Amino acid sequence: MKVRGKHAIYSLVLLVAGFIISYSFQYTSQADKRPTNDQWKREDQLRTSILSLQRENRELQNELEDAQTVVNDMEEKIATQEKRSFNMVEEVKKLRKVVGEVGVEGPGIRVELEDSSYIPETENPNDYIVHEEHIRKVIHELYVTGAETIAINGQRISKTSFINCVGPVVNVDGVKHPAPFVITAIGDSDVLWNSLNLSGNVTDQLVDDGVEVKMKRESSIEIPPFINREG
């Protein structure tokens, strides 16, 4: 009986020892396995995510290249369009200048017509003042010799303008102008000058009609846009 009791105690001791040993063995083996397993899994995950990201990056890069080519094409198209529209704009500007929608500046000639300062008592004073036909004559002559833009007293003349006489003043497009009349014309000032001064031409005729004519070549004349007073 005593031997059996001893054996029971020994068996208890060995049980505890065996438990501790096997438990710690199992614990450490699990603990060793778990993190490495996790680590490996994590590494694998990270690698796959890197790979997928790289693939995505490549795809995105391809997309970017495609988009860039599209943008390039568009830019080229726009550039050609712009060139064309630029040309058109230039043309429109030129046409506007011609039509009179915008102000113009350039070299030209300036003709001043004034009533004669000396009117003999016996004569009709009507023969010594500037009439509409004098102005018309000058304007016609200027147009014929290549004037691009003409203005009377700073008022632009267009293709629809009219000039008529109302008593002592001249009516240009509904605006009355008293003497002196300053006709400015943009164009080749030498040509204009010479043509006006041809002997027997406009200047001589005007002088014959008793109009005082002053002419001057200008390097820069500014003419405002035409304002349609009828519209």
Added chain:
Amino acid sequence: MWLPVLGLLIGLLLGFMSEIRIPDEYTSYLSIAVLAALDTLFGGIRAQLQKTFDDQVFITGFFFNILLAAGLAFLGVHLGVDLYLAAIFAFGVRLFNNIAVIRRLILSKNTKLEATERKNL
């Protein structure tokens, strides 16, 4: 005679079967307990071979050593000193000593046996 062996087997089985997880900070206690248990077991074997075995000393030594080692480790953790290293060192040295003594005892016994056998021949 088979009862202790049965106890050992049951203990091993229980240890393998148990799914209790202990926190990582208590692993040092576990390792120290293992060392203490092994030390006491080998000490008991040595004592048995030297014929100085006392079951009282063996049993008290077994549990007391485990508790002491665990207590030392606990103190070390709370003092910030790795005292469980001291326990591991002490137990490790004693373990080696005990195993060396056991080996020598077994060897001397074997040579004695051989000598007697030769004499008999």
